[in-house]
Amino acid sequence: FLPNPKTIAIVGCPFSGGQPKLGVDKGPIHLVEAGLISQLEELGWKVSFDGHHQFESIATEDDPPIGILKNPRLVSRVCESVAQVVGAHAKNGQLPLTLGGDHSLAMATLSGTLSTYPDACVIWVDAHADINTVESTDSGNIHGMPVSFMLGIGQKVDEFSWVKPLLKPERLVYIGLRDLDAGEKRILKENNIKAFSMHEVDKYGIGKVVEMALDAVNPKRDLPIHLSFDVDALDPSVAPSTGTPVRGGLTFREGHYICEAIHETGLLVALDLMEVNPFLADSESVRQTVAVGCSLVRSALGETLL
Numbered sequence: 001f002l003p004n005p006k007t008i009a010i011v012g013c014p015f016s017g018g019q020p021k022l023g024v025d026k027g028p029i030h031l032v033e034a035g036l037i038s039q040l041e042e043l044g045w046k047v048s049f050d051g052h053h054q055f056e057s058i059a060t061e062d063d064p065p066i067g068i069l070k071n072p073r074l075v076s077r078v079c080e081s082v083a084q085v086v087g088a089h090a091k092n093g094q095l096p097l098t099l100g101g102d103h104s105l106a107m108a109t110l111s112g113t114l115s116t117y118p119d120a121c122v123i124w125v126d127a128h129a130d131i132n133t134v135e136s137t138d139s140g141n142i143h144g145m146p147v148s149f150m151l152g153i154g155q156k157v158d159e160f161s162w163v164k165p166l167l168k169p170e171r172l173v174y175i176g177l178r179d180l181d182a183g184e185k186r187i188l189k190e191n192n193i194k195a196f197s198m199h200e201v202d203k204y205g206i207g208k209v210v211e212m213a214l215d216a217v218n219p220k221r222d223l224p225i226h227l228s229f230d231v232d233a234l235d236p237s238v239a240p241s242t243g244t245p246v247r248g249g250l251t252f253r254e255g256h257y258i259c260e261a262i263h264e265t266g267l268l269v270a271l272d273l274m275e276v277n278p279f280l281a282d283s284e285s286v287r288q289t290v291a292v293g294c295s296l297v298r299s300a301l302g303e304t305l306l
């Protein structure tokens, strides 16, 4: 039996603690104000949205770095609470759509999904692998680390003891990589994690890459899919208003093809749209970035061209 959610639960997460740039916490409100809810209703979905989450209360306490990890207590507590919310929606048979906010939130979304669907596979669309460990990170920005926590690799951090290693390496695949730290390249190899970088996208074309990615983690097309989409996977000319832009990214169509193809599997159970930062560009570029975020979500949730 495979889930067939009919309701989307929007989890608006105005959170920026996993990285240093102001503004990414305003991503959710821009996405919702661009009309995303009615756009999804147009597609036939029931949409439940009980307002963006408030994290101010958690933010007040003293939160010195642990090692070089920045805002560790804040990130941990926010993610722990969001994990409960995402998990509850998934357990109710709804499709959690998490709007970021920075990608450290994926500790929450993957925990929520994998606690409900232990066999789910994760398709991570991103310029970055976000798999740094406590030992390998150079920045201490936790938005570059969520995958390592979910795999249970690297030195343990007490504040994150709630994070269970629910993600198996063989159930994770990347598309769009082009900016990995040396440590991350080593971690991918050591853990035999499947990754389709922009080199493979150029070489095989996006259609073949998505097919190979699914073959790698969902060979019988019978496992639930969690799609975690970082808008910086797209070329900065397509999605300029994001915190860590990297040249040579996915075209508008390549990004949409990934979402359309995943919708076509009928296996999508959870979706993250992360790292939209409306403070980082002129208003037209912000509008463009928000619009492409909404468009990608629509494609992953059933909007077709014909």
Ligand SMILES: N[C@@H](CSCCS(N)(=O)=O)C(=O)O
Pocket (backbone or CB within 6 Å): 102, 103, 104, 126, 127, 128, 129, 130, 132, 137, 138, 139, 140, 141, 143, 144, 145, 179, 180, 181, 230, 232, 243, 244, 275
């Ligand atoms: N690898 C770098 C950059 S990580 C970029 C994180 S994201 N979520 O893809 O924007 C680091 O660890 O700081």
Ligand SMILES: [Mn+2]
Pocket (backbone or CB within 6 Å): 103, 126, 128, 130, 143, 230, 275
């Ligand atoms: Mn990311």
Ligand SMILES: [Mn+2]
Pocket (backbone or CB within 6 Å): 126, 127, 128, 230, 232, 233, 244
């Ligand atoms: Mn990224």
Ligand SMILES: [Mn+2]
Pocket (backbone or CB within 6 Å): 230, 232, 242, 243, 244, 245, 275
């Ligand atoms: Mn980013």
